[in-house]
Amino acid sequence: xxxxxxxxxxxxxxxxGRGRFVDDIALPGMLHAAVLRSPHARARxxxxxxxxxxxxxxxxxxxxxxxxxxxxxAWMPTLSADVQAVLATDEVRYQGQEVAFVVAETRYxxxxxxALIDVEYAPLPAVVDARHALDADAPRVRDKPDNxxxxxxxxDAAATDAAFAAAEHVSACDLVYPxxxxxxxxxxxxxxxxxxxxxxxxxxxxxxAPHAHRVLLSxxxxxxxxxxxxxxxxxxxxxxxxxxxxxxxxxxxxxxxxVGAPVKWVEDRSENLMATAxxxxxxxxxxxxxxxxxxxxxxxxxxxxxxxxFNATAQPSRFPAGFFHTFTGSYDVPAAHCRVTGVHTNKAPxxxxxxxxxxxxxxxxxxxxxxxxxxxxLGLDPAELRMxxxxxxxxFPYRCATGxxxxxxxxxxxxxxxxxxxGYEELRKEQxxxxxTGDGPLLGIGISFFTEAVGAGPRALMDIAGLGMADGxxxxxxxxxxxxxxxxxxxxxxxHETTFAQLVAHELGxxxxxxxxxxxxxxxxxFGLGTYGSRSTPVSGAATVVAARKVRERARLxxxxxxxxxxxxxxxxxxxxQVRGVPGxxxxxxxxxxxxxxxLELPDGVEGHLDAAxxxxxxxxxxxxxxxxxxxxxxxxxxxxxxxxxxxxxxCGVRINPTIVEGQIHGGLADGVGxxxxxxxxxxxxxxxxxxxxxxYLLPTALECPMWELxxxxxxxxxxxxxxxxxxxxxxxxxxxxxxxxxxxxxGVRHADMxxxxxxxxxxxxxxxxxxxxxxxxxxxxxxx
Amino acid sequence: xxxxxxxxxxRVERRDVEPRLLLVHLLRDELGLTGTHWGCDTSNCGACVxxxxxxxxxxxxxxAAMADGHTVRTxxxxxxxxxxxxxxxxxxxxxxxxxGFCTPAMLLTARWLLDHTPDPTEEEIRTAIAGITxxxxxxxxxxxxxxxxxx
Numbered sequence: 001x002x003x004x005x006x007x008x009x010x011x012x013x014x015x016x017g018r019g020r021f022v023d024d025i026a027l028p029g030m031l032h033a034a035v036l037r038s039p040h041a042r043a044r045x046x047x048x049x050x051x052x053x054x055x056x057x058x059x060x061x062x063x064x065x066x067x068x069x070x071x072x073x074a075w076m077p078t079l080s081a082d083v084q085a086v087l088a089t090d091e092v093r094y095q096g097q098e099v100a101f102v103v104a105e106t107r108y109x110x111x112x113x114x115a116l117i118d119v120e121y122a123p124l125p126a127v128v129d130a131r132h133a134l135d136a137d138a139p140r141v142r143d144k145p146d147n148x149x150x151x152x153x154x155x156d157a158a159a160t161d162a163a164f165a166a167a168e169h170v171s172a173c174d175l176v177y178p179x180x181x182x183x184x185x186x187x188x189x190x191x192x193x194x195x196x197x198x199x200x201x202x203x204x205x206x207x208x209a210p211h212a213h214r215v216l217l218s219x220x221x222x223x224x225x226x227x228x229x230x231x232x233x234x235x236x237x238x239x240x241x242x243x244x245x246x247x248x249x250x251x252x253x254x255x256x257x258x259v260g261a262p263v264k265w266v267e268d269r270s271e272n273l274m275a276t277a278x279x280x281x282x283x284x285x286x287x288x289x290x291x292x293x294x295x296x297x298x299x300x301x302x303x304x305x306x307x308x309x310f311n312a313t314a315q316p317s318r319f320p321a322g323f324f325h326t327f328t329g330s331y332d333v334p335a336a337h338c339r340v341t342g343v344h345t346n347k348a349p350x351x352x353x354x355x356x357x358x359x360x361x362x363x364x365x366x367x368x369x370x371x372x373x374x375x376x377x378l379g380l381d382p383a384e385l386r387m388x389x390x391x392x393x394x395x396f397p398y399r400c401a402t403g404x405x406x407x408x409x410x411x412x413x414x415x416x417x418x419x420x421x422x423g424y425e426e427l428r429k430e431q432x433x434x435x436x437t438g439d440g441p442l443l444g445i446g447i448s449f450f451t452e453a454v455g456a457g458p459r460a461l462m463d464i465a466g467l468g469m470a471d472g473x474x475x476x477x478x479x480x481x482x483x484x485x486x487x488x489x490x491x492x493x494x495x496h497e498t499t500f501a502q503l504v505a506h507e508l509g510x511x512x513x514x515x516x517x518x519x520x521x522x523x524x525x526x527f528g529l530g531t532y533g534s535r536s537t538p539v540s541g542a543a544t545v546v547a548a549r550k551v552r553e554r555a556r557l558x559x560x561x562x563x564x565x566x567x568x569x570x571x572x573x574x575x576x577x578q579v580r581g582v583p584g585x586x587x588x589x590x591x592x593x594x595x596x597x598x599x600l601e602l603p604d605g606v607e608g609h610l611d612a613a614x615x616x617x618x619x620x621x622x623x624x625x626x627x628x629x630x631x632x633x634x635x636x637x638x639x640x641x642x643x644x645x646x647x648x649x650x651x652c653g654v655r656i657n658p659t660i661v662e663g664q665i666h667g668g669l670a671d672g673v674g675x676x677x678x679x680x681x682x683x684x685x686x687x688x689x690x691x692x693x694x695x696x697y698l699l700p701t702a703l704e705c706p707m708w709e710l711x712x713x714x715x716x717x718x719x720x721x722x723x724x725x726x727x728x729x730x731x732x733x734x735x736x737x738x739x740x741x742x743x744x745x746x747x748g749v750r751h752a753d754m755x756x757x758x759x760x761x762x763x764x765x766x767x768x769x770x771x772x773x774x775x776x777x778x779x780x781x782x783x784x785x
Numbered sequence: 786x787x788x789x790x791x792x793x794x795x796r797v798e799r800r801d802v803e804p805r806l807l808l809v810h811l812l813r814d815e816l817g818l819t820g821t822h823w824g825c826d827t828s829n830c831g832a833c834v835x836x837x838x839x840x841x842x843x844x845x846x847x848x849a850a851m852a853d854g855h856t857v858r859t860x861x862x863x864x865x866x867x868x869x870x871x872x873x874x875x876x877x878x879x880x881x882x883x884x885g886f887c888t889p890a891m892l893l894t895a896r897w898l899l900d901h902t903p904d905p906t907e908e909e910i911r912t913a914i915a916g917i918t919x920x921x922x923x924x925x926x927x928x929x930x931x932x933x934x935x936x
Binding site for chain 2 (some may be wrong): 660
């Protein structure tokens with residue numbers, strides 16, 4: 001059995017500082033690049049004067065939008081059928097947008113030269129508040145009649161309206177899931193090296209999806225794919241931030257062609273926070289219909305989605321709002337409908353990032369907040385209300401009102417385990433006692449029950465930029481029986497080198513140490529869409545198992561020849577093919593591997609060697625779930641929140657490496673604490689970005705995080721080859737609502753928007769919470785109906 | 786240009802550098818010690834922590850020239866070649882790292898803490914690493930690793 005708590009193969013290099021990240025790459029003659037960015041949210045570019053910068057003794061090239069336009073490269077396609085400016089030519093459309101690209105002999109000289117570029121701007125009024133983006137007099141972000149991006153709906157509107165008309169009770173709430181940022185600790189970067197003789201382009205980049213990057217880069221630059229090699233070295237966290245192709249990557253490729261030397265560009269933290277893929281920015285109005293005793297009968301949701309200046313969300317083409325229509329969550333809701341409208345604003349593009357599982361995060365937050373609002377309005381216990389409405393095990397596979405087919409789960413057991421683990425009844429008693437005596441800080445208990453939807457996807461339904469979401473795996477077996485697995489996914493810290501080796505070892509009966517895993521190099525790995533949306537284990541993991549099972553079936557034929565029996569007389573037992581009914585007669589995988597490469601005579605039609613490949617096209621998504629309970633203490637005087645406990649019971653199906661799975665959950669829980677309490681990308685009224693450094697964009701530290709208390713239930717996915725479901729984003733999806741519910745429970749407030757900073761908590765306690773997305777003192781409605 | 790002489794991981798290094806060169810860039814770009822990382826511009830993330838004369842500092846906020854005549858210890862100098870310091874061993878055992886980007890800074894800070902406080906409380910550990918951001922682990926396994934290294 002190779003599943004289990006195997007130590008990670010990748011740790012040996014990381015603890016010695018021997019990881020190799022993109023900024024660690026130094027090539028002979030390598031030049032350094034820097035990007036000049038717009039100081040305005042919206043302005044017309046009157047003139048760009050680069051003469052002084054070009055005269056800098058260490059500067060080798062200054063590239064402007066005009067120069068790119070001459071090459072037809074001023075604009076590039078986004079992942080969402082829109083276009084995005086590589087370098088602005090006519091107008092800048094958000095603060096931080098790329099305007100010019102400088103290449104110099106040193107890192108510092110490149111930055112110096114930025115100050116020598118003189119850009120004359122004519123500032124224009126900007127669209128900052130998404131709620132006014134469609135006003136008749138709103139400035140136009142793009143050269144289009146209005147700022148409308150898309151309308152999209154899911155579910156049955158008529159049935160839902162009828163259910164609301166007949167409802168005994170309706171609760172409604174306005175919620176903002178504010179703009180946040182994945183902010184991986186390593187920023188995005190690239191080293192581009194074009195060989196003018198072979199015309200071959202080699203790119204080292206922080207790429208979660210190297211093969212997709214190659215296709216996109218080829219489409220943008222016209223360099224054929226066969227001459228592009230993308231290498232993703234070690235990646236210092238991704239969380240969706242490193243899925244897409246950024247303008248400066250294209251500039252770096254143009255620059256290396258122009259100057260004939262390798263060019264490195266690594267963004268700084270402000271660039272990362274201002275210009276790369278943000279997350280969320282969903283303005284939601286949710287309505288929940290129920291009986292008086294809290295039986296949910298319908299959900300209706302209206303969403304305004306802020307997509308920024310260019311529609312560059314990284315998600316399946318058919319789903320402009322991602323998988324937001326998972327908003328019925330974990331409950332048996334007979335009728336549901338959502339309508340989502342996307343708009344342009346003068347803000348950075350992006351939108352699907354930060355471990356969001358294609359907007360399941362927003363959906364899960366919405367429904368888990370609405371259920372708590374319903375409990376508040378009906379005076380019911382939120383745990384009891386959830387228990388009354390959770391899907392029951394016998395309902396699986398379950399088709400929800402918006403069309404998803406959930407694969408498996410035992411939701412009541414998962415919730416019961418979490419409540420038991422946290423000591424829910426005792427906590428409620430303690431809370432009541434504290435309220436009576438007024439002693440100590442306010443105690444709050446928040447619950448969230450999430451259903452994830454990961455492992456995209458069935459390729460007939462899901463593609464990104466026209467590339468179907470199936471992934472390949474290639475397994476080569478050596479004469480000694482050791483193996484090399486090559487996969488299309490790319491770790492950003494998730495431990496693929498270990499987990500995927502465990503999958504092969506499990507299937508072939510060899511040691512985990514006997515399997516090497518190759519990833520992140522388009523010349524050494526098969527095609528596939530890469531790692532995001534928690535899809536590595538559900539898709540690439542499945543491809544790996546299918547390839548390994550093909551190897552095993554080849555091994556059966558070779559073993560039959562070795563043992564001079566019919567293949568069907570052999571059975572696979574503990575890493576050996578054993579002759580049925582003849583104990584002790586068989587061959588180990590190692591012996592078979594040697595024979596497969598030897599002079600053993602094989603029957604007609606049986607090829608030698610044991611290599612195999614597979615492409616896995618998932619039949620459905622997988623649906624992990626979990627029950628989270630957060631316990632907070634709130635200082636009523638200051639609004640300061642302390643997370644005292646956090647119990648997380650996750651069901652992600654079969655756990656290949658429980659230690660790695662738990663690590664993934666820990667990280668996502670910290671994300672949830674961060675988003676709920678402190679993380680925010682806000683803008684002022686003129687579109688100035690107010691979260692452009694880690695002094696302003698606050699991330700949780702060790703002091704804000706408790707010792708996470710984990711539990712598990714295991715309901716295997718019926719369609720994944722080993723029953724695994726994926727877990728990378730579960731906790732990021734599930735935890736924000738638990739934290740928010742806990743804080744609001746502590747202060748007895750129906751709703752206030754994230755982040756629940758001390759100021760926001762204090763104001764919420766006074767009945768005057770703020771709208772988080774606008775920093776200039778705009779009071780929200782308090783989420784009231 | 787200004788000459789700096791720094792003893793890095795026990796080796797004397799001399800370089801002529803720009804007066805404005807940051808210590809993190811001296812280590813990474815001039816000396817090739819890429820185990821020290823850079824993650825922000827504002828001394829918040831702590832990925833660049835090294836020891837300067839036996840005290841952890843954020844090397845993005847120290848000029849190389851300020852290190853002239855001083856000693857620096859980086860993650861590459863945490864253990865002899867092939868060996869592992871107990872904190873390195875414990876981070877592996879406790880899954881105290883994922884992407885590995887904050888890890889060198891965490892290890893150097895943990896080593897310093899344990900040198901001065903051999904049996905730290907959980908709160909002392911959390912306070913010691915509060916200046917370093919980890920986006921992957923949620924900190925719990927880092928705390929456990931430091932506890933294990935202490936024992």
